[in-house]
Amino acid sequence: MSADALLPFIAEVFDQMPFNRLLGLKVTGFSAEQAEVRFAFKPELVGNPVQQILHGGVIASVLDTVGGIMAISSALRRLEQVEHEVLVAKMGKMSTIDMRSDYLRPGRGTEFIATAQVIRSGNKVCVCRMELHNEQGVHIALGTGTYLVG
Template structure:
């Protein structure tokens, strides 16, 4: 069960990532779902995101960005879910240190599609460092890429 503080903090984090990060706005990134059970981030294909003009496929850097955003959101939700006695100020302070330590991406197929959706799951949720797995699919459910990320959470 999600506490009121957990829900409030995750809503604030979603608002920041969804509306206030200029690069996310440039890409058209949209957070569809974000709670202690997971994250779903989507991006619609547009000409500015094409990486291969001959095949009209999504740029690998956009794929990496989506997976990185999903990873950060996923591990932060894992941190929030790890305790039900968090104070808002504690979690807000943790958010200021959220950063990517390492990320590996496997590009499985060319990024063909109109809508790309990223999801993630926590592999290990630690007090300072967390690890997760991220996936990217197109609107037909084709698995485009997956990644493993290590993030600083405290």
């Protein structure tokens, strides 16, 4: 099976992760060039009740999730054919090595969109750049993540 044919399966796995479901994350875009995750504002995600803004940990988690999706996609593209068992094994070994989050503006909005692109992908490690915007296009945060993929 080609890597492109596996993209829906990868998105479904991330959509079904209990923590991602708790946050309300939904993979809404996924290609060789970019991954996209969306979620709606809800009171449970607030970090500052006075300002009603997203918790920084929620923002970091979302950036890490979208970066991880992109890293797995990048790793699979290095293979000509991918069997289901290989995909499951690779996803089981994938982990975040390091991630940096830069908080640019308060997390205000009704819907949030996180995107990721690959900066560099190797046999063992993939580096991605992630961004978080609200529904009005306000840039809330950016991140750089390094992922173990091999």
